Amino acid sequence: MGRAVVGVAVGLAAVACTVAAVAVGRRMRSRGKWKRVVRVLREVEEGCESSVGRLRQVVDAMAVEMHAGLASEGGSKLKMLLTYVHNLPNGTEKGTYYALHLGGTNFRVLRVHLHGQQSSLLEHEVERQPIPQHLMTSTSEDLFDFIASSLKEFIEKEGDGSELSLDRRELGFTFSFPVKQMSVSSGILIKWTKGFSIVDMEGIDVPGCLQEALTRKGLDMKVAALVNDTVGTLALGHYHDSDTVASVVVGTGTNACYLERVDAIIKCQGLLTTSGYMVVNMEWGNFWSSHLPRTSYDIDLDSESPNPNDQGFEKMISGMYLGDIVRRVILRMLLESDIIGPISSKLSMPFILRTPMMSAMHEDDSPDLREVARILKDILEIPEVPLKLRKVVVKVCDVVTRRAARLAAAGIVGILKKIGRDGSGGITGGRRSDMKMKRTVVAVEGGLCSSYTLFREYLHEALNEILGEDIAKHVILKVTEDGSGIGAALLAASHSSYNLDTVQML
Numbered sequence: 007m008g009r010a011v012v013g014v015a016v017g018l019a020a021v022a023c024t025v026a027a028v029a030v031g032r033r034m035r036s037r038g039k040w041k042r043v044v045r046v047l048r049e050v051e052e053g054c055e056s057s058v059g060r061l062r063q064v065v066d067a068m069a070v071e072m073h074a075g076l077a078s079e080g081g082s083k084l085k086m087l088l089t090y091v092h093n094l095p096n097g098t099e100k101g102t103y104y105a106l107h108l109g110g111t112n113f114r115v116l117r118v119h120l121h122g123q124q125s126s127l128l129e130h131e132v133e134r135q136p137i138p139q140h141l142m143t144s145t146s147e148d149l150f151d152f153i154a155s156s157l158k159e160f161i162e163k164e165g166d167g168s169e170l171s172l173d174r175r176e177l178g179f180t181f182s183f184p185v186k187q188m189s190v191s192s193g194i195l196i197k198w199t200k201g202f203s204i205v206d207m208e209g210i211d212v213p214g215c216l217q218e219a220l221t222r223k224g225l226d227m228k229v230a231a232l233v234n235d236t237v238g239t240l241a242l243g244h245y246h247d248s249d250t251v252a253s254v255v256v257g258t259g260t261n262a263c264y265l266e267r268v269d270a271i272i273k274c275q276g277l278l279t280t281s282g283y284m285v286v287n288m289e290w291g292n293f294w295s296s297h298l299p300r301t302s303y304d305i306d307l308d309s310e311s312p313n314p315n316d317q318g319f320e321k322m323i324s325g326m327y328l329g330d331i332v333r334r335v336i337l338r339m340l341l342e343s344d345i346i347g348p349i350s351s352k353l354s355m356p357f358i359l360r361t362p363m364m365s366a367m368h369e370d371d372s373p374d375l376r377e378v379a380r381i382l383k384d385i386l387e388i389p390e391v392p393l394k395l396r397k398v399v400v401k402v403c404d405v406v407t408r409r410a411a412r413l414a415a416a417g418i419v420g421i422l423k424k425i426g427r428d429g430s431g432g433i434t435g436g437r438r439s440d441m442k443m444k445r446t447v448v449a450v451e452g453g454l455c456s457s458y459t460l461f462r463e464y465l466h467e468a469l470n471e472i473l474g475e476d477i478a479k480h481v482i483l484k485v486t487e488d489g490s491g492i493g494a495a496l497l498a499a500s501h502s503s504y505n506l507d508t509v510q511m512l
């Protein structure tokens with residue numbers, strides 16, 4: 007009997023030891039897995055490092071590339087395209103003008119009523135609709151007939167239009183694709199992007215196609231300005247505040263434009279404008295510098311993209327890509343650590359994690375990160391992620407967005423440096439004390455600036471860090487809304503054919 011009791015006790019002790027050993031083993035393994043998670047996080051943090059010193063190198067590189075792009079055609083990855091916009095609206099414009107915007111998330115038609123007073127409310131009406139998928143790869147005639155019909159329907163809703171003399175209807179056309187302009191109202195498409203591919207359009211005058219379609223539909227309306235969306239944003243910013251000298255769009259893609267002295271546009275000698283200035287469309291999404299903090303995730307994203315080695319700056323900054331960089335980091339983290347076991351194939355699908363979802367995780371302020379858990383489960387099919395790991399996912403979003411916003415800030419300071427408004431006396435240098443800093447406004451627009459609070463905060467923070475407080479207080483980032491559309495109508499007004507100011511070649 008006694009022996010039996012001893013036997014049971016020994017047996018129980020052995021079981022207890024095994025259980026303990028398994029538990030310790032499990033804890034050690036889980037600690038090992040967690041270490042690997044942390045290692046991937048540390049690596050991505052280091053790879054995305056954007057100290058103010060590094061940002062200043064990006065600033066300098068941007069200013070140098072701007073010079074090179076203005077010096078000769080093809081002199082830089084920055085195209086520095088001439089826009090022939092030399093007369094930014096200033097609030098004195100009067101009348102009713104129209105705008106069309108093609109190349110954003112939706113196609114838009116707008117009407118703007120101007121009363122000639124900057125401070126008066128800028129009344130506008132807008133209609134949005136998606137471009138039917140088949141028209142994106144059809145013929146130019148099909149696409150422009152659709153656009154002209156939409157405009158016609160929009161105008162017919164106006165009633166009899168008696169307050170508007172029919173022969174003076176003018177239109178601004180925002181066309182968010184790279185264009186080589188020959189004048190403010192003419193330009194040829196360089197290449198399609200964003201899923202459009204209409205072969206008979208490349209090399210053809212874009213406003214010409216629209217003008218022909220308007221005629222086919224019996225619309226008596228003149229295309230007064232062909233503009234890029236950033237130029238529209240600059241126009242709206244300038245309409246409200248004449249200290250606005252540049253604009254930046256960070257939405258699906260990213261781009262910037264600014265007001266340049268015509269004598270600095272060396273690649274186009276003999277250019278004369280009444281104002282002495284012209285807006286230059288930088289196409290900054292294609293900027294590249296060895297100083298950009300690039301990670302293996304960026305390299306993979308680029309090489310798997312349809313346009314490798316293209317739009318390098320954009321791929322680190324814009325809404326099209328940020329979510330996918332985060333997805334790639336999470337994927338590597340889970341694969342290398344094996345912390346949650348087998349993972350769903352969803353996480354391997356490019357672009358499944360969209361930037362608005364990423365920002366929702368980043369800005370989740372619930373104590374248990376409920377939104378993070380929901381998105382990981384619903385979008386990436388990763389159920390029951392422990393809180394500790396959810397916190398790491400938020401940190402990854404933070405690292406990726408902080409880098410994006412700080413690089414955009416460096417780009418902005420690069421522009422300010424090029425035009426001598428960064429307080430340093432221009433690219434050739436100068437003594438800060440000699441400079442009197444002018445109030446400088448940069449209009450910013452796009453989904454990330456308007457809807458992603460932390461992106462906007464990091465943008466402001468980096469601008470202050472790079473410029474220093476004394477200079478930064480003279481630089482204002484102003485978020486505009488729908489400048490890409492409204493601005494085109496304003497430019498139709500300021501470049502109206504009834505206006506005598508022109509661009510001349512000597």
Ligand code: ADP
Pocket residue numbers: 109110111112256257258259324325326361362363365366451452453454457458
């Ligand atoms: P587009 O660039 O097409 O003209 P927008 O400027 O409105 O349009 O930007 C839309 C882009 O902004 C989306 O593709 C998305 O990447 C990003 N975006 C929209 N909403 C948010 C959000 N809440 N958080 C983060 N990014 C957003």
Ligand code: MG
Pocket residue numbers: 110111235255257452490
């Ligand atoms: Mg846009």
